[in-house]
Amino acid sequence: MNFDLIALDIDGTLLNDSHILTAAVRDAVREAHRRGAEIVLCTGRGPVNAMPVLEELGLAGTMITHNGAATVDSASRRVLHQFSIDPAEVARFRDYCLQGKLHFDLNTPFEMWIEDLTPDAEKMYGLYGARPVLRDPNAPLPEGLVKFTLFGAIAQLDAVEAEWNAWTHGLQHIRSGDYFIDVQHKDASKGHALRQLASLRGIDQSRVMAIGNYFNDVGMLTFAGMGVAVANSPEAVKAAANALTRSNEEDGVAHALREFALA
Template sequence: MKLKYELIALDVDGTLLTDEHKLPASVKEAVREASEAGARIVLCTGRGPMGAFPVLEELELSGVLITHNGAATVRSENREILFQYDINKDDLGEFIAYCREHGIHYDVNTAYEMMVERVTEEAKAMYAHHKVVPLEANFDTDLPDGLVKFTLFGSKEQMDFVQSHWEKRPAQLQLIRSGDFFIDVQHPEASKGTALRQLAAELGVRREDILAIGNYYNDISMLEFAGLGIAMSNSPDAVKRAADLVAGSNNEGGVADALRKFAWTE
């Protein structure tokens, strides 16, 4: 058996992890097998590095991660930032005002720090699942430079409503639906696909030697860029259409089945 792909890009939530935010043993084993055979494993996630490092550690791996939907590509060993797409904090005023007015939870992120003005009980539980602890700040006075992401968190219905209104605004910053309960506001050029393209060029890896697996709208760009893009069966239809193949669900260890079926050759 020989690996077909030099780089394997894996989404985290809804792909590697179950809906209960657990890493199935079968998935860990399959990812480790590919890594030990020489594949470069790159987690590509909407999470920031601090929320992605625990997953990388559970896989017993280290290396480069594409985080914040491609807005920050970092190296785990020394926390070096390889690529970053900054947004102007002055452009966030209308988004902050909207969230305050409508009682929507939000946070602001640099590559490594997450800041909040307040935390609801629902948000506390969400942050605990992602293993991150946000810093409290006054967004009128304390926002630093180097921001990469503004995130809203709420019910699917609430996020659907916000998305339907915000999509009609002038596109100075882009909206990324990174999950049923999340909307991210970022630099218009930031995406997992763009970051994966940059990383591949840096490493000298051809796109046909890249396998990508994901499950949500923010994964479409990397599924389309990779030589083989695989969507999970729990993906929305638009994500499945953008992929070359469809694997099993995240709750059934679909990544393990996909890697063993498509990443290897006789």
């Protein structure tokens, strides 16, 4: 085994476009685990809808969720570390979305709240296995928030992103998928969380492998001794990686593991 710690993004990487874990990918991940690598899902998802993927792999353990804003233990459902954000700072983004009639959700490590549910949003949550809870819009924003997520059409989010880029604020916003913008703590990232976990395990970064496909994966791809981008990644993500593999529709994770980790 060439690596002691292997970080895997879920959507667009581990799963195909139908959100299915193929047998080839599952078997390669299990083989890497059997040979001694710790497998860590490193995802923009929250723990609740990331854990079923980990269970389908037949694994348990530490997961880096919410783009690195919450690191949790899947067995005990314990939060090992989180980057909380001030509700007062989130309020500006919420107000913007309310004025523009844009769909959003509010996340603590294990909870997701919404204030309305459009047919498109309901379909999206179903695809990701998420079960948001409807909250009273007049209630104070929850404490312990780690992520505010905006969902919409690509062109719509392109315009929002351009406008938010001109804002001055103490948070960060990152495109975590074509249809999502995540707002979170300025220090939260998959790369920072993966570095922290490797340090805790006493694993040198040369013994860390990461596979991803989108802009929120760049930090972990550049930290890892071997950062691999799947073929369906944007060009900027490919440029950040050490190597490329096949797309998520072609079992890219399985091919990367067999080429770089299991060889």
